[in-house]
Amino acid sequence: MKNTLVLGASLNPSRYSNLAINRLVNYGHTVKAVGLKEGIVAGVAISTEKENFKNIDTVTLYLNPKRQEEYYDYIISLKPKRVIFNPGTENPEFYELLRKNNIETEVACTLVLLGTNQY
Numbered sequence: 001m002k003n004t005l006v007l008g009a010s011l012n013p014s015r016y017s018n019l020a021i022n023r024l025v026n027y028g029h030t031v032k033a034v035g036l037k038e039g040i041v042a043g044v045a046i047s048t049e050k051e052n053f054k055n056i057d058t059v060t061l062y063l064n065p066k067r068q069e070e071y072y073d074y075i076i077s078l079k080p081k082r083v084i085f086n087p088g089t090e091n092p093e094f095y096e097l098l099r100k101n102n103i104e105t106e107v108a109c110t111l112v113l114l115g116t117n118q119y
Contacts, residue, residue, distance in 0.1 A: 001029050002119070003055050005078065007071060008062030008089075009035035009046045016086065017062035020110045027114055032056070050074045060084040060110045065091040076101050084110055 004024055010017045017033075018041055024031045025042040032053045033046040040046070050071070056078045061068065068091055075083060076097070082104035085091060095105045113119040 009033035
């Protein structure tokens with residue numbers, strides 16, 4: 001099981017980040033979440049702060065490239081093994097920065113990865 005941070009988490013059940021939190025929990029992963037509004041999704045508290053989470057294996061992004069910029073240093077400071085760029089979050093500038101910090105990048109859909117046992 002992978003400790004996962006969902007960045008761009010939403011309380012809206014129709015948003016992909018919300019679906020991802022639910023599926024990650026259902027698959028038994030430990031989930032942390034950061035978003036614009038505080039709340040609870042599938043028992044996971046969404047924080048509005050850049051908390052210093054420990055032992056994050058994967059960061060899955062649900063922020064467009066422009067919104068990602070303010071999180072570059074934060075994500076790198078968490079030292080995750082990988083960052084998943086979900087559809088609409090592709091960002092070559094950030095890929096390069098992550099690679100320079102020995103963090104794997106994956107352009108994929110978290111929901112598909114979970115559904116096909118590739119997560």
